[in-house]
Amino acid sequence: GENVEQHPSTLSVQEGDSAVIKCTYSDSASNYFPWYKQELGKGPQLIIDIRSNVGEKKDQRIAVTLNKTAKHFSLHITETQPEDSAVYFCAAPVPPNAGNMLTFGGGTRLMVKP
Amino acid sequence: SQTIHQWPATLVQPVGSPLSLECTVEGTSNPNLYWYRQAAGRGLQLLFYSVGIGQISSEVPQNLSASRPQDRQFILSSKKLLLSDSGFYLCAWSVEGVRSYNSPLHFGNGTRLTVT
Numbered sequence: 001g002e003n004v005e006q007h008p009s010t011l012s013v014q015e016g017d018s019a020v021i022k023c024t025y026s027d028s029a030s031n032y033f034p035w036y037k038q039e040l041g042k043g044p045q046l047i048i049d050i051r052s053n054v055g056e057k058k059d060q061r062i063a064v065t066l067n068k069t070a071k072h073f074s075l076h077i078t079e080t081q082p083e084d085s086a087v088y089f090c091a092a093p094v095p096p097n098a099g100n101m102l103t104f105g106g107g108t109r110l111m112v113k114p
Numbered sequence: 115s116q117t118i119h120q121w122p123a124t125l126v127q128p129v130g131s132p133l134s135l136e137c138t139v140e141g142t143s144n145p146n147l148y149w150y151r152q153a154a155g156r157g158l159q160l161l162f163y164s165v166g167i168g169q170i171s172s173e174v175p176q177n178l179s180a181s182r183p184q185d186r187q188f189i190l191s192s193k194k195l196l197l198s199d200s201g202f203y204l205c206a207w208s209v210e211g212v213r214s215y216n217s218p219l220h221f222g223n224g225t226r227l228t229v230t
Contacts (some may be wrong), residue, residue, distance in 0.1 A: 032216035032217075041224075043120075043204050043206075043222050043223045043224045044158070045221070046218045046220070049218060051216060093216065101163060102219055104157050104158040107157050
């Protein structure tokens with residue numbers, strides 16, 4: 001099955017700086033990589049995803065890069081703001097079966113200091 | 115648009131009592147449905163998933179069970195809660211069937227369960 005490792009587990013940055021979170025995966029057949037943001041007391045919300053036919057995808061201050069050869073993908077947040085503070089999860093799909101299951105990384109607690 | 119509802123938002127139950135958490139999805143038909151558990155400060159663990167009414171797959175052996183009595187209703191249950199059942203329970207949905215691979219999960223806002 002798929003194994004997803006996420007680093008770092010905590011990340012503290014100054015407002016305005018950039019933040020980078022990295023994930024590695026084990027199944028070379030995986031080709032879909034979503035990122036979720038979880039605010040305190042809420043469920044995770046999808047913020048961006050990438051499919052393996054592209055190497056990078058950007059949405060305003062958020063970007064995701066994918067290196068299929070090395071089997072890793074990263075989330076980049078530029079010009080961080082206090083409202084970016086949350087726990088971020090990366091994920092990769094379990095090989096196709098009866099359900100669309102995702103394996104999640106262990107999460108990164110991002111703290112943006114004003 | 116699709117929405118997912120979970121209730122209750124918080125729950126405090128004594129050890130040995132039963133549990134029933136409910137999740138409903140609106141705005142889509144025949145979704146895949148999932149229950150995840152999140153221990154404090156930890157990642158997401160898949161407990162159950164369902165691809166249709168009455169079809170439940172369990173990912174981990176445990177004290178909990180799931181049922182899907184209607185297309186867009188998913189219920190998490192226990193006959194007797196244990197202390198270790200405390201956690202944050204999340205319901206999620208994705209599009210159905212063969213279209214579901216490479217599509218995102220959409221989570222509800224969760225139920226925080228404390229077993230005392």
